[in-house]
Amino acid sequence: MKTSIATVSISGDLREKLAAISAAGFDGIEIFENDFLAFDGSPRDVGAMIRDAGLEITLFQPFRDFEGMPEPHRARAFDRAERKFDLMQELGTDLMLVCSNVSPVSLGGINRAADDFAELGARAAARGLRVGYEALAWGRHVNDHRDAWEVVRRADHPNVGLILDSFHTLARKTDVDTIRAIPGDRIFIVQLADAPLIDMDLLYWSRHFRNMPGEGDLAVTDFMRAVAATGYDGVLSLEIFNDQFRGGSPKSIAVDGHRSLVYLMDQVRRREPDVRIPLPEMPDRIEAQGIEFVEFAADEAEAEELARLFASLGFVEAGRHVSKDVTLWRQGGINLLINTEREGFAHSSYLVHGTSVCAIGLRVADAAATVARARALGADTFDQPVGPGELAIPAIRGVGGGVMHFVDEKLAGLWETDFRLTGGGKAAADAGLVSIDHLAQTMNYEEMLTWTLFYTSIFATAKTPMVDVVDPAGLVRSQAIETADGALRITLNGAENRRTLAGRFIAESFGSAVQHVAFESRDIFATAAALKACGFKALEISRNYYDDLEARFGLDPDFADRLRAENILYDRDGEGEYFQLYGPNYGEGFFFEIVERRGGYRGYGAANAQFRIAAQKRHLRPETVPRR
Numbered sequence: 001m002k003t004s005i006a007t008v009s010i011s012g013d014l015r016e017k018l019a020a021i022s023a024a025g026f027d028g029i030e031i032f033e034n035d036f037l038a039f040d041g042s043p044r045d046v047g048a049m050i051r052d053a054g055l056e057i058t059l060f061q062p063f064r065d066f067e068g069m070p071e072p073h074r075a076r077a078f079d080r081a082e083r084k085f086d087l088m089q090e091l092g093t094d095l096m097l098v099c100s101n102v103s104p105v106s107l108g109g110i111n112r113a114a115d116d117f118a119e120l121g122a123r124a125a126a127r128g129l130r131v132g133y134e135a136l137a138w139g140r141h142v143n144d145h146r147d148a149w150e151v152v153r154r155a156d157h158p159n160v161g162l163i164l165d166s167f168h169t170l171a172r173k174t175d176v177d178t179i180r181a182i183p184g185d186r187i188f189i190v191q192l193a194d195a196p197l198i199d200m201d202l203l204y205w206s207r208h209f210r211n212m213p214g215e216g217d218l219a220v221t222d223f224m225r226a227v228a229a230t231g232y233d234g235v236l237s238l239e240i241f242n243d244q245f246r247g248g249s250p251k252s253i254a255v256d257g258h259r260s261l262v263y264l265m266d267q268v269r270r271r272e273p274d275v276r277i278p279l280p281e282m283p284d285r286i287e288a289q290g291i292e293f294v295e296f297a298a299d300e301a302e303a304e305e306l307a308r309l310f311a312s313l314g315f316v317e318a319g320r321h322v323s324k325d326v327t328l329w330r331q332g333g334i335n336l337l338i339n340t341e342r343e344g345f346a347h348s349s350y351l352v353h354g355t356s357v358c359a360i361g362l363r364v365a366d367a368a369a370t371v372a373r374a375r376a377l378g379a380d381t382f383d384q385p386v387g388p389g390e391l392a393i394p395a396i397r398g399v400g401g402g403v404m405h406f407v408d409e410k411l412a413g414l415w416e417t418d419f420r421l422t423g424g425g426k427a428a429a430d431a432g433l434v435s436i437d438h439l440a441q442t443m444n445y446e447e448m449l450t451w452t453l454f455y456t457s458i459f460a461t462a463k464t465p466m467v468d469v470v471d472p473a474g475l476v477r478s479q480a481i482e483t484a485d486g487a488l489r490i491t492l493n494g495a496e497n498r499r500t501l502a503g504r505f506i507a508e509s510f511g512s513a514v515q516h517v518a519f520e521s522r523d524i525f526a527t528a529a530a531l532k533a534c535g536f537k538a539l540e541i542s543r544n545y546y547d548d549l550e551a552r553f554g555l556d557p558d559f560a561d562r563l564r565a566e567n568i569l570y571d572r573d574g575e576g577e578y579f580q581l582y583g584p585n586y587g588e589g590f591f592f593e594i595v596e597r598r599g600g601y602r603g604y605g606a607a608n609a610q611f612r613i614a615a616q617k618r619h620l621r622p623e624t625v626p627r628r
């Protein structure tokens with residue numbers, strides 16, 4: 001599989017783009033003419049610079065408004081093409097993209113366009129070059145790959161081929177199976193892009209909102225399956241026009257791009273088993289079975305405070321690590337760790353972020369296979385020395401550089417092996433928390449696509465639609481990644497500014513991290529009562545909220561009173577009901593939540609988030625409330 005990415009997809013100057021693209025593992029680039037024009041160097045120098053970066057130029061583009069022109073435009077278009085052929089030869093590339101004409105003076109007519117391409121093909125062939133024709137979704141006469149293919153077919157010249165671009169085909173909802181009838185060797189290059197579904201003008205959508213395959217909502221996998229079925233085995237090239245990417249990190253966008261192609265082709269291979277796809281073998285997407293543990297890094301003083309917080313939630317100290325300063329706190333099926341080691345990963349995490357979640361452990365069927373898939377998708381693995389007799393838990397790096405461990409059956413004795421379990425005390429404190437319902441990771445808005453792709457490509461998960469959460473100081477966008485059975489649920493919250501609670505958390509904990517952990521109760525009212533006995537202080541919710549709730553859902557006044565008395569938030573949809581109880585803010589804005597799901601409720605109480613955030617803001621230490 002040969003991979004390529006258009007230089008427009010990445011931010012920075014040409015040199016920065018090349019470094020990032022090459023480091024991410026691409027074989028080549030599509031050079032956008034403007035990137036070249038803006039660069040102060042001769043075409044030969046640019047070509048050499050690209051090859052020195054270990055990359056080939058897979059395509060030169062775009063060449064506009066060529067086919068179907070009346071004279072004198074027609075002659076001028078051919079002159080322009082000859083100039084660009086000169087440039088291509090100096091750069092060292094043999095393929096030019098001609099996009100369908102948008103000029104109001106163009107005449108249309110399949111045969112006229114085909115004749116123009118036959119002549120262009122002859123001129124290209126004289127120099128050992130090739131031209132490919134792409135239908136722009138907003139082309140004046142040709143805006144569909146089927147018509148572009150008909151032009152190419154009638155041009156009937158070996159140096160003239162078709163260029164497919166998933167965006168143009170999918171944006172117009174053209175049936176992708178029409179691609180299956182095109183001979184694979186007549187397709188000169190395939191451009192790939194996804195996009196979020198937004199109802200807007202096609203040109204504007206294409207030029208500003210494209211994203212990597214798998215990051216948006218288009219059926220790029222179905223498109224690519226159809227392309228693969230033609231026998232096409234040439235370059236797969238990302239062509240992503242995205243305002244956010246233009247200002248983003250060249251490195252992470254290039255890494256995301258490469259990951260998106262590996263993920264895409266892995267999916268295609270599994271769904272088109274008869275098509276040979278040259279991609280290293282890797283395990284299929286991993287079924288995550290739940291969260292085995294959450295580990296906090298702290299110093300000794302803060303560890304005591306954290307321990308008090310755990311105790312107030314009904315957890316009991318259940319053991320100590322055999323060789324490390326790590327304590328285990330347990331309740332139901334939940335394991336929380338407090339790590340106060342003075343060296344190693346947890347300690348460096350503490351030094352950078354303060355008291356915070358430094359690692360999580362996921363239950364999977366096969367930990368080694370999970371790491372193998374993550375590696376194949378370009379994730380960084382994580383290793384740390386283990387003491388004699390202790391178990392090595394395979395791990396990778398996740399959001400904010402945090403560690404994600406994988407625990408499988410082979411590690412079933414983990415707690416008994418690595419910990420001196422003290423047992424006891426369980427019955428005394430239990431507040432009915434049975435498992436972790438979800439984790440919430442807070443990040444800058446620009447990172448959300450990166451981590452959505454990370455989770456959905458490694459794990460058999462789906463993303464829910466993005467929702468807007470209103471913080472009094474700005475918007476926070478929230479999207480959940482979840483398994484079909486809900487065993488793993490992670491919400492990603494993207495802050496657009498530093499004054500929101502989420503933005504403040506990122507600023508004060510120096511990076512993206514887990515901002516809250518939500519525990520599952522099977523009886524929220526019993527839990528609320530038990531927690532009171534443990535000394536738990538619930539976040540106080542505005543009384544006005546309950547008046548509205550009662551009216552909105554037509555709640556029984558007694559039921560509304562019970563919610564109000566316990567500061568429990570409530571939501572309901574066609575499937576079921578949702579109850580939420582919040583603890584106090586801890587440290588830089590970390591908190592615990594307790595939820596109960598009744599019936600088939602699958603959401604996260606987005607409608608309540610605004611009121612919860614307002615309540616949390618009222619409880620912030622006054623000196624830390626950011627000034628405007």
Ligand SMILES: O=C(O)c1ccc(O)c(O)c1
Pocket residue numbers: 061062097099134136165191206207239
């Ligand atoms: O937006 C454009 O003009 C444009 C140009 C070249 C392409 O390959 C494309 O997909 C879009």
Ligand SMILES: [Mg+2]
Pocket residue numbers: 134165191239
């Ligand atoms: Mg294109």
